[in-house]
Amino acid sequence: MEKELVLVLDFGGQYNQLIARRIRELSVYCEMVPYDISLDDLKAKMPSAIIMTGGPASVHGEGAPHCDPRIFTLGIPILGICYGMHLLAQELGGQVKPSQVREYGRTNMELVDDDILFNDIIGPTQVWMSHSDSVVTIPEGFRVIARTGNCPVAAFSHSQQKIYGVQFHPEVKHSLKGMQVLHNFLFTICGLKGDWDLNDFIAESIDEVRRQVGDRKVLCGLSGGVDSSVAAALVHKAVGDQLVCVYVDNGLMRKGESEQVLKTFKDNMHMNLVFADAGARFLSKLAGVTDPERKRKIIGAEFIRVFEEEARKLGEIDFLVQGTIYPDIVESGTKTAHTIKSHHNVGGLPEDMQFELVEPLKLLFKDEVREIGEKLGLAEEIVWRQPFPGPGLGVRVLEEVTAEKVHILQEADYIVREEIKKAGLDREVWQYFAVLPPMRSVGVMGDGRTYAYPIIIRAVSSDDAMTAEWAQLPYEVLDIMARRIVNEVQGVNRVAYDITSKPPGTIEWE
Ligand SMILES: Nc1ncnc2c1ncn2[C@@H]1O[C@H](COP(=O)(O)OP(=O)(O)OP(=O)(O)O)[C@@H](O)[C@H]1O
Numbered sequence: 001m002e003k004e005l006v007l008v009l010d011f012g013g014q015y016n017q018l019i020a021r022r023i024r025e026l027s028v029y030c031e032m033v034p035y036d037i038s039l040d041d042l043k044a045k046m047p048s049a050i051i052m053t054g055g056p057a058s059v060h061g062e063g064a065p066h067c068d069p070r071i072f073t074l075g076i077p078i079l080g081i082c083y084g085m086h087l088l089a090q091e092l093g094g095q096v097k098p099s100q101v102r103e104y105g106r107t108n109m110e111l112v113d114d115d116i117l118f119n120d121i122i123g124p125t126q127v128w129m130s131h132s133d134s135v136v137t138i139p140e141g142f143r144v145i146a147r148t149g150n151c152p153v154a155a156f157s158h159s160q161q162k163i164y165g166v167q168f169h170p171e172v173k174h175s176l177k178g179m180q181v182l183h184n185f186l187f188t189i190c191g192l193k194g195d196w197d198l199n200d201f202i203a204e205s206i207d208e209v210r211r212q213v214g215d216r217k218v219l220c221g222l223s224g225g226v227d228s229s230v231a232a233a234l235v236h237k238a239v240g241d242q243l244v245c246v247y248v249d250n251g252l253m254r255k256g257e258s259e260q261v262l263k264t265f266k267d268n269m270h271m272n273l274v275f276a277d278a279g280a281r282f283l284s285k286l287a288g289v290t291d292p293e294r295k296r297k298i299i300g301a302e303f304i305r306v307f308e309e310e311a312r313k314l315g316e317i318d319f320l321v322q323g324t325i326y327p328d329i330v331e332s333g334t335k336t337a338h339t340i341k342s343h344h345n346v347g348g349l350p351e352d353m354q355f356e357l358v359e360p361l362k363l364l365f366k367d368e369v370r371e372i373g374e375k376l377g378l379a380e381e382i383v384w385r386q387p388f389p390g391p392g393l394g395v396r397v398l399e400e401v402t403a404e405k406v407h408i409l410q411e412a413d414y415i416v417r418e419e420i421k422k423a424g425l426d427r428e429v430w431q432y433f434a435v436l437p438p439m440r441s442v443g444v445m446g447d448g449r450t451y452a453y454p455i456i457i458r459a460v461s462s463d464d465a466m467t468a469e470w471a472q473l474p475y476e477v478l479d480i481m482a483r484r485i486v487n488e489v490q491g492v493n494r495v496a497y498d499i500t501s502k503p504p505g506t507i508e509w510e
């Protein structure tokens with residue numbers, strides 16, 4: 001029997017792989033292809049359904065990406081999301097215009113007409129939006145099936161042709177019934193059954209690593225975080241003792257982190273782990289640098305230089321295992337996706353790097369990686385550790401990084417983590433930390449004037465880092481964090497709480 005296949009046409013949206021993973025979650029195999037795939041190549045793949053993604057372009061913009069319009073006449077069911085919907089509307093004779101009010105983040109959607117796309121959904125329902133253009137006139141033969149306060153056409157359908165468009169992002173968890181929409185599209189509208197699973201993925205990637213590496217040695221950048229720990233475990237399953245791990249203390253780690261990583265991996269798990277103490281060299285490279293992208297590139301390059309030196313000490317090693325996951329790649333920018341920030345392990349890699357990369361997790365999201373970690377038997381405290389970016393406090397001390405500022409931030413961050421833990425919120429809140437902005441303000445302490453730094457607390461809920469909502473921490477927890485930080489951390493006289501979702505913010509400040 002033919003394996004079921006959904007083709008996702010990539011228009012450069014930040015959430016594109018998220019669409020792919022939601023389809024995987026529904027046990028359907030899918031492939032992402034460039035938006036400009038030729039009609040013949042597309043037909044040769046014999047997809048059962050096509051999804052057109054969102055993207056940064058406006059359909060009116062110069063050079064806006066267009067797919068071959070004959071795709072719309074093949075009789076294959078199509079779901080256009082955001083930019084994908086705009087393009088469907090425009091190509092089929094409707095009209096798209098910049099909206100009066102742009103929508104980013106959470107909004108409520110009303111269902112205005114019955115449609116199988118919304119089977120088992122009762123309106124109004126919360127959806128996640130990120131757009132500035134909207135469909136104002138729908139093409140002939142279509143019906144408007146949903147709207148929001150600021151968007152009269154939040155979804156449209158042509159049920160005979162099985163062509164659908166949604167302005168919101170059903171792939172995002174914050175669209176509460178998003179999975180139901182995708183479920184309705186794949187199973188009810190396209191008639192799929194679902195014949196794929198994550199164990200297939202683990203077995204296939206172990207084979208793939210063996211093929212790539214053969215009997216040669218591999219070095220793994222191990223931070224103690226979720227992704228590199230799972231990558232190391234997977235590669236270890238594939239090639240055993242050919243693997244050596246290197247933990248780099250880049251001077252930008254959290255208070256107590258290096259000791260804890262060494263204890264967990266070396267003492268408890270008896271791993272072959274090299275410790276590289278490189279704090280001073282990272283800080284000296286960062287001296288005087290304020291631009292966030294430059295900082296990220298300096299940090300990315302320095303990581304590689306440290307890995308190269310360690311590889312040389314261990315004899316020739318040609319392969320570098322990194323726990324790169326999909327958000328690192330898409331945020332670093334691709335042919336169609338804009339660069340949001342250069343993650344140190346992707347966009348921050350130096351051009352003259354000699355290593356061949358081994359990145360078994362690069363198409364996955366954090367929650368899928370956690371599931372694999374559990375399947376591979378990793379300890380709960382590793383699998384459920386909150387994410388910590390490779391550039392560490394280097395992107396949380398905003399603008400110029402100095403040893404003094406890193407120290408202030410380490411102390412404040414320690415208090416944030418301690419209080420979250422005490423309140424029993426460490427599993428519930430996805431990521432939580434402190435940020436040190438490059439400004440000072442006036443305060444009064446012990447009747448004296450102070451002129452010192454504020455600390456910003458950031459805590460978010462998320463599943464996959466692609467979207468996030470600020471965590472509604474209890475006032476008492478915020479209160480005790482603020483008091484302790486001002487009382488205990490020298491050089492700080494004020495605390496603020498960041499209440500921005502992603503989008504429009506990002507989780508980190510740089
Ligand atoms: N201090 C470090 N020492 C060695 N390698 C590192 C370090 N920090 C990051 N890396 C490498 O960069 C990759 C990306 O870092 P990132 O922080 O995204 O992942 P992680 O640390 O493995 O997991 P998490 O996101 O949960 O912190 C890591 O998987 C690892 O390969």
Ligand SMILES: O=c1[nH]c(=O)c2[nH+]cn([C@@H]3O[C@H](COP(=O)(O)O)[C@@H](O)[C@H]3O)c2[nH]1
Nearest residue numbers: 342343344387388389390391465506507508
């Ligand atoms: O390894 C990493 N290298 C990086 O350069 C990097 N930048 C951000 N992050 C982490 O990625 C997630 C999404 O972050 P943003 O919302 O700030 O883009 C969040 O979990 C961030 O902590 C990084 N991880």
Ligand SMILES: NC(=O)CC[C@H](N)C(=O)O
Nearest residue numbers: 054055082083131132133
């Ligand atoms: N997320 C999207 O697909 C956005 C589409 C388009 N760039 C807009 O802003 O409306």
Ligand SMILES: [Mg+2]
Nearest residue numbers: 225388389390
């Ligand atoms: Mg990390």
